[in-house]
Amino acid sequence: MQKNSYLDYKRIIAQLVSGVLAETNIDAEMIYGLLEYPPNQELGDLALPCFQLSKVLKKAPPLIAAQLQTQIDPAPYFAEVQTAGAYLNFRLAPEPLITNVLGKILECGSSYGAQNLGDGEKIVIDYSAPNIAKPFHVGHLSSTVIGNVLYNIFNFLGFISVGINYLGDWGTQFGKLITAYKKWGSEAEVKQGLIKELTRLYVKFHTEAEADPTLDEEAREWFRKIENGDEEALKLWKWFKEISLEEFQRVYDILGISFDSMAGESFYNDKIKAVVDELKEKNLLEESDGASIVDLELYGMPPCLILKKDGSSLYATRDIAAALYRKKTYQFSKALYVTGMAQSLHFQQWFKVVELMGYDWAKDLVHVPFGLVNLKGEKLSTRTGRVVLLEDLLTTAIQKTLEIIEEKNPDLPQKAQIAQDVGVGAVVFGALSVNRIKDVTFSWEEALNFDGETGPYLQYTHARACSILRKADFQGETGINFEPEKLNEPAALKVVKTLYLFPERIIAAATEYEPSIICRYLIDLAQDFNWFYHECQVLVADQDLSRARLVLVSAVKTLLATGLGLLGIKAPEQM
Numbered sequence: 001m002q003k004n005s006y007l008d009y010k011r012i013i014a015q016l017v018s019g020v021l022a023e024t025n026i027d028a029e030m031i032y033g034l035l036e037y038p039p040n041q042e043l044g045d046l047a048l049p050c051f052q053l054s055k056v057l058k059k060a061p062p063l064i065a066a067q068l069q070t071q072i073d074p075a076p077y078f079a080e081v082q083t084a085g086a087y088l089n090f091r092l093a094p095e096p097l098i099t100n101v102l103g104k105i106l107e108c109g110s111s112y113g114a115q116n117l118g119d120g121e122k123i124v125i126d127y128s129a130p131n132i133a134k135p136f137h138v139g140h141l142s143s144t145v146i147g148n149v150l151y152n153i154f155n156f157l158g159f160i161s162v163g164i165n166y167l168g169d170w171g172t173q174f175g176k177l178i179t180a181y182k183k184w185g186s187e188a189e190v191k192q193g194l195i196k197e198l199t200r201l202y203v204k205f206h207t208e209a210e211a212d213p214t215l216d217e218e219a220r221e222w223f224r225k226i227e228n229g230d231e232e233a234l235k236l237w238k239w240f241k242e243i244s245l246e247e248f249q250r251v252y253d254i255l256g257i258s259f260d261s262m263a264g265e266s267f268y269n270d271k272i273k274a275v276v277d278e279l280k281e282k283n284l285l286e287e288s289d290g291a292s293i294v295d296l297e298l299y300g301m302p303p304c305l306i307l308k309k310d311g312s313s314l315y316a317t318r319d320i321a322a323a324l325y326r327k328k329t330y331q332f333s334k335a336l337y338v339t340g341m342a343q344s345l346h347f348q349q350w351f352k353v354v355e356l357m358g359y360d361w362a363k364d365l366v367h368v369p370f371g372l373v374n375l376k377g378e379k380l381s382t383r384t385g386r387v388v389l390l391e392d393l394l395t396t397a398i399q400k401t402l403e404i405i406e407e408k409n410p411d412l413p414q415k416a417q418i419a420q421d422v423g424v425g426a427v428v429f430g431a432l433s434v435n436r437i438k439d440v441t442f443s444w445e446e447a448l449n450f451d452g453e454t455g456p457y458l459q460y461t462h463a464r465a466c467s468i469l470r471k472a473d474f475q476g477e478t479g480i481n482f483e484p485e486k487l488n489e490p491a492a493l494k495v496v497k498t499l500y501l502f503p504e505r506i507i508a509a510a511t512e513y514e515p516s517i518i519c520r521y522l523i524d525l526a527q528d529f530n531w532f533y534h535e536c537q538v539l540v541a542d543q544d545l546s547r548a549r550l551v552l553v554s555a556v557k558t559l560l561a562t563g564l565g566l567l568g569i570k571a572p573e574q575m
């Protein structure tokens with residue numbers, strides 16, 4: 001495995017310290033894991049807390065820090081090494097930092113930060129997965145955009161991402177839909193209203209079924225017909241699916257997202273029997289009120305339902321069949337499932353069943369949950385029909401952005417395209433920027449604020465950097481020989497230190513399956529850059545100073561574009 005070839009101060013310190021402690025059983029890995037970025041940079045740029053070392057060395061932490069300080073030679077990477085109580089603090093020497101980070105960004109361009117940590121291992125990512133005949137609503141936005149970021153960053157880190165859109169195209173709800181269609185719908189109305197009409201029928205089914213439970217019976221019967229390949233049932237099901245896919249595709253086109261596989265739940269219909277047989281053979285299947293279950297009481301969970309009384313399969317059954325198939329097909333080293341938190345128990349249950357079946361790779365199945373998306377405090381649900389469609393949300397965002405552009409910069413070329421890039425960027429960033437476990441409340445004022453912590457703010461900062469470089473007619477080569485000491489003032493140095501963190505933050509985002517780490521990082525970078533821009537004029541009479549500052553601007557531009565790209569957000573050069 002090729003370890004990263006980027007400047008890594010933690011690695012350097014780990015080697016220095018473990019070198020000094022060679023006689024003990026403290027190794028570089030342990031030191032590496034202990035290093036922190038102090039919240040207050042007055043003290044230093046990196047700190048080694050000595051509490052843990054104290055347990056091994058049987059000495060007081062401040063004493064260890066003091067001894068290490070006298071034994072470590074800071075040059076050339078550090079300007080000084082100081083102690084503060086139990087901490088050993090390292091201050092970076094500016095020149096190697098500047099030369100190294102900026103030189104490498106200039107050299108690597110858009111591949112800066114990419115590395116081969118995955119060594120070609122496959123990561124299967126199951127995301128988006130909207131349900132056929134239901135609207136693609138804002139709730140599916142999170143899954144779609146989080147999954148897409150994971151897809152991008154794992155590829156960036158040398159894994160092979162496999163993106164799977166596990167469409168919800170199977171299940172009792174299709175029985176409900178056919179029942180409703182036969183009772184209250186018509187071909188003409190569906191052709192006219194498309195998903196909106198299908199949703200109307202679905203909602204009507206639920207209201208009517210409350211008064212008349214025989215409708216549920218009818219719906220189950222229709223779904224059984226689908227499972228058994230009844231011609232009329234299948235024909236209707238296919239038709240509803242086509243209508244839905246067309247609508248979904250419009251949304252994916254706006255978002256610029258595509259998948260390696262669209263194998264939805266129905267794809268596994270013919271693979272269910274083998275799973276059920278295997279469960280029987282392994283003595284895991286039990287009867288309960290006529291249904292077939294796997295008992296999970298021993299693990300503190302309710303039973304996992306495998307087959308209903310009438311023999312039809314369930315959500316978990318199809319997920320198990322899909323996991324077995326994916327393992328065989330892709331030989332994944334990890335399989336991620338990006339869904340709302342409400343499904344946590346479902347995943348715990350069937351992951352356990354796979355484990356009980358004797359598959360050690362059950363440990364490689366990971367549920368990546370996220371919180372709810374609210375729009376101005378309103379919950380989004382399908383049954384009540386009060387849903388905000390993702391497509392409407394995106395088109396509104398684009399429209400609102402266009403209005404802002406008309407007002408602020410009416411002569412901008414390619415206005416429509418830029419309004420699309422920025423409007424979509426605002427929505428996508430809004431869904432990604434909060435820690436994924438937390439609920440998101442989406443508000444237009446916030447998402448479209450060009451000065452707030454938003455997608456448009458990042459895009460605007462990127463465009464500003466582009467415009468400076470354009471004015472100076474700066475090309476990458478022009479910068480190669482710049483004088484690092486010209487970037488010694490605090491505002492410039494702050495930017496370089498933030499640039500330095502990029503590769504590390506990408507890895508953290510991948511390790512924690514947390515796109516918001518990249519969002520936070522890019523906001524920090526943009527804010528540092530805007531402070532620098534405020535403090536330091538770039539185009540000045542001193543040619544060498546100008547060149548050094550332009551190199552900095554160009555590096556910021558490169559990483560903003562790369563970061564936005566990983567988030568699935570466009571980075572227009574002008575706006």
Ligand code: ARG
Nearest residue numbers: 126129130131166168319339
């Ligand atoms: N279609 C499901 C839903 O909308 C999500 C599917 C998630 N993936 C999975 N393998 N279960 O709730």
